[in-house]
Amino acid sequence: MMRVILALAATTTTALVAPSLRSARSPTRVRSIAENVAQTQETSRDKVMTFSYDTERERAYEKPTYKGTGDGMGGGDAGDEYDVVVIGSGMGGLACGAMCAKYGEKSIVLESHIKMGGSAHSFTKVHNKEKYSFEVGPSIFEGLDKPSLNPLRILLDVLDSELPVETYQGLAYWVPTSNFDGAGPVKYWRFQLGDVEAPGGFYESLREHASDGELAIKEFEALRNRLKTLGGSTTAVCLFNLRQDPGFLATTAGSLPYVATHPDVFADLPLTFDSLHKTVDQLVTEPFLRNFIDTMCIFCGFPAKGAMTAHMLYILERFFEPGCSYSVPKGGTENIARALHRGGAQFGMDISLNTHVAEILVEGGRACGVRLKSGKVIRARKAVVSNATPFDTVKMLPAQDALDPEMPGFAALQDWRQTLGTLPRHGAILHLFVAVDAEKVVDGKKLADHASWRAAEDETAKNPAHLIVQDWSRSMQDSQNLCSFFIPSLLDRSVCPEGKHVIHVYSSGGEPYEPWEQLEPGSEAYEAYKEERANILWEALENCIPDARERAEFHIVGSPLAHEAFLRRDRGTYGMAWAAGTSAPYAGLLKFTPIPFPFPNLKTPVDGLLRCGDSCFPGIGTPSAAASGVIAANTIVNVETHIAMLEETAKKDPMYKFLSPGPFQWLYRGLVSPLTPSKELRGSGVFQPSSGGRVSAAAEAASR
Numbered sequence: 001m002m003r004v005i006l007a008l009a010a011t012t013t014t015a016l017v018a019p020s021l022r023s024a025r026s027p028t029r030v031r032s033i034a035e036n037v038a039q040t041q042e043t044s045r046d047k048v049m050t051f052s053y054d055t056e057r058e059r060a061y062e063k064p065t066y067k068g069t070g071d072g073m074g075g076g077d078a079g080d081e082y083d084v085v086v087i088g089s090g091m092g093g094l095a096c097g098a099m100c101a102k103y104g105e106k107s108i109v110l111e112s113h114i115k116m117g118g119s120a121h122s123f124t125k126v127h128n129k130e131k132y133s134f135e136v137g138p139s140i141f142e143g144l145d146k147p148s149l150n151p152l153r154i155l156l157d158v159l160d161s162e163l164p165v166e167t168y169q170g171l172a173y174w175v176p177t178s179n180f181d182g183a184g185p186v187k188y189w190r191f192q193l194g195d196v197e198a199p200g201g202f203y204e205s206l207r208e209h210a211s212d213g214e215l216a217i218k219e220f221e222a223l224r225n226r227l228k229t230l231g232g233s234t235t236a237v238c239l240f241n242l243r244q245d246p247g248f249l250a251t252t253a254g255s256l257p258y259v260a261t262h263p264d265v266f267a268d269l270p271l272t273f274d275s276l277h278k279t280v281d282q283l284v285t286e287p288f289l290r291n292f293i294d295t296m297c298i299f300c301g302f303p304a305k306g307a308m309t310a311h312m313l314y315i316l317e318r319f320f321e322p323g324c325s326y327s328v329p330k331g332g333t334e335n336i337a338r339a340l341h342r343g344g345a346q347f348g349m350d351i352s353l354n355t356h357v358a359e360i361l362v363e364g365g366r367a368c369g370v371r372l373k374s375g376k377v378i379r380a381r382k383a384v385v386s387n388a389t390p391f392d393t394v395k396m397l398p399a400q401d402a403l404d405p406e407m408p409g410f411a412a413l414q415d416w417r418q419t420l421g422t423l424p425r426h427g428a429i430l431h432l433f434v435a436v437d438a439e440k441v442v443d444g445k446k447l448a449d450h451a452s453w454r455a456a457e458d459e460t461a462k463n464p465a466h467l468i469v470q471d472w473s474r475s476m477q478d479s480q481n482l483c484s485f486f487i488p489s490l491l492d493r494s495v496c497p498e499g500k501h502v503i504h505v506y507s508s509g510g511e512p513y514e515p516w517e518q519l520e521p522g523s524e525a526y527e528a529y530k531e532e533r534a535n536i537l538w539e540a541l542e543n544c545i546p547d548a549r550e551r552a553e554f555h556i557v558g559s560p561l562a563h564e565a566f567l568r569r570d571r572g573t574y575g576m577a578w579a580a581g582t583s584a585p586y587a588g589l590l591k592f593t594p595i596p597f598p599f600p601n602l603k604t605p606v607d608g609l610l611r612c613g614d615s616c617f618p619g620i621g622t623p624s625a626a627a628s629g630v631i632a633a634n635t636i637v638n639v640e641t642h643i644a645m646l647e648e649t650a651k652k653d654p655m656y657k658f659l660s661p662g663p664f665q666w667l668y669r670g671l672v673s674p675l676t677p678s679k680e681l682r683g684s685g686v687f688q689p690s691s692g693g694r695v696s697a698a699a700e701a702a703s704r
């Protein structure tokens with residue numbers, strides 16, 4: 001009986017890894033272009049915004065190409081055959097390639113752009129002969145400074161790769177607080193990570209800014225308590241223990257004692273992947289707190305309505321732990337990608353930049369390699385893993401009429417790609433990159449003469465990260481309502497010259513693509529539209545730097561067309577947008593359980609073709625994308641190899657002990673071992689143990 005319960009526990013806690021089910025197509029309704037745009041013109045707080053196109057039917061849709069991103073014609077130096085070929089060097093692709101190498105699989109990452117990192121790459125602009133470096137995407141990273149539960153940090157430790165960072169503790173908010181339900185005078189407040197009761201901590205902010213501080217505290221505690229058991233499970237089972245085959249029973253067995261001692265976790269399981277707003281609506285009424293929760297969720301694409309509860313569990317548990325902090329990678333965001341690359345390269349991972357994959361080759365129903373834009377073919381012995389968005393992956397599949405209709409899985413492939421190509425997605429993002437001169441005197445003032453800047457620069461409470469909401473009654477997905485900016489130079493002086501600062505301002509992912517598509521880049525109308533739409537970003541920045549426009553050394557507006565070209569994401573999308581609450585198509589066995597799993601599987605109907613990245617569980621964000629890459633790599637190897645990695649990592653830091661599947665693994669190991677990896681992924685990689693040393697940029701340079 002006990003064994004049945006344990007099996008059930010392991011099954012349910014990790015049911016997302018259930019084998020892919022080749023289900024009949026669940027059609028998704030494609031919005032018309034008019035609908036895509038109309039929903040952004042008058043938004044309201046309670047409506048979930050998503051966009052859609054039929055990528056499969058628009059196979060000829062050509063992305064705009066931009067100078068500076070490469071022509072994609074590289075790959076000449078790459079080998080002809082690998083165990084695993086990964087398309088894309090985003091966080092997911094690098095994680096997958098590096099882990100495959102660690103597992104002894106010969107892997108290569110093929111990246112279309114001349115830079116690695118995907119959404120997390122940086123670019124440099126030379127101005128007056130001096131270099132200014134900007135991140136194009138993510139800026140907020142918690143827990144990279146020391147062993148933590150952030151999958152990105154765990155991965156760096158698995159790979160023994162160093163990532164030097166600076167740290168800070170707070171997020172600056174510029175929001176209407178006098179009228180919590182709509183627009184009002186904008187007020188500044190600071191969300192401080194860590195102990196809620198510490199000076200300047202979250203409870204102090206609630207007491208100062210909420211309409212009823214004590215009520216907000218009570219409700220926040222009730223929310224944390226409600227989700228406590230589920231939240232605790234984040235230290236009972238790690239994303240790194242997951243894999244998409246029956247092997248997960250053995251690799252997640254370490255969570256069984258937690259499940260056995262917390263039986264209420266069963267009752268709460270349906271909440272895990274469900275929309276967070278259902279729990280929030282039951283427990284939180286105080287408007288300031290509700291607003292805060294929505295803004296915490298929005299980085300995964302949705303406010304609480306639509307956001308998966310599992311995403312918030314991490315935040316509710318970790319952001320309030322004493323000692324936790326946000327990190328700024330020294331030398332710019334791209335150093336995360338470089339650290340992953342270094343980690344993988346020591347185990348033999350190859351990377352080829354400026355190498356655009358034109359087609360995924362499918363023979364006899366199996367993905368057997370890729371054809372590059374240059375025409376070169378690279379074959380994959382075990383698997384091809386696409387880190388591109390589903391919309392970009394669909395375009396790489398061979399045309400249906402080029403496939404043999406007798407091929408195994410012919411109909412399933414047609415169905416899958418039509419479904420994938422029409423999945424709802426977030427809109428695009430608008431960017432403003434600004435360099436300001438701190439010393440320039442504008443109306444008699446230097447930058448430091450502004451109190452708002454001094455607050456950001458404060459030695460003890462540095463605020464490089466800012467979030468701005470114009471009007472609480474409008475959607476937080478509305479790109480003209482919510483935006484953020486980040487000033488890495490406040491902590492890392494290497495990103496621009498002395499006396500200057502670099503700032504990346506960006507909208508939420510609800511910018512409609514269509515109006516941009518109709519304009520010719522470089523034309524007068526296009527430039528005018530850029531300035532018009534980016535005005536809201538300037539206004540956001542002026543909260544902190546009132547004379548930002550006069551103080552600017554230069555600025556660049558990055559339109560959705562540029563976002564699409566630089567990040568290689570169809571129509572500049574922020575990502576797939578299946579709002580939590582129902583199961584996504586191809587959600588596997590979970591589709592038929594009370595647990596609504598809002599992601600398609602990593603496995604696809606094509607044998608040997610897997611996906612990873614932020615359209616896969618656990619979703620948008622660098623930690624999630626990296627975790628999905630690790631789960632894909634785990635799925636490619638057998639349980640023994642996977643467990644060797646888990647046991648090795650568990651010994652690296654007390655924080656990582658929970659990765660060990662412990663003695664309970666033996667309940668399942670004999671049973672599931674012959675089933676791993678799935679038969680289409682069989683091969684002979686040999687796990688590569690850590691050398692005990694750390695790979696740093698300096699060590700890498702010395703070994704050359």
Ligand SMILES: Cc1cc2nc3c(=O)[nH]c(=O)nc-3n(C[C@H](O)[C@H](O)[C@H](O)COP(=O)(O)OP(=O)(O)OC[C@H]3O[C@@H](n4cnc5c(N)ncnc54)[C@H](O)[C@@H]3O)c2cc1C
Binds near residue numbers: 137138139615622
């Ligand atoms: C403006 C912005 C702000 C963000 N803020 C944060 C934040 O603060 N914190 C956070 O954690 N996350 C944040 N995110 C989200 C996070 O950056 C992403 O979720 C994550 O980086 C996506 O990683 P990925 O693995 O899905 O791959 P992607 O980054 O999408 O990379 C995919 C790669 O595949 C390549 N590719 C595509 N097609 C081909 C092809 N045919 N051939 C070869 N290569 C190809 C692309 O060039 C790209 O490099 C932000 C994102 C943006 C855009």
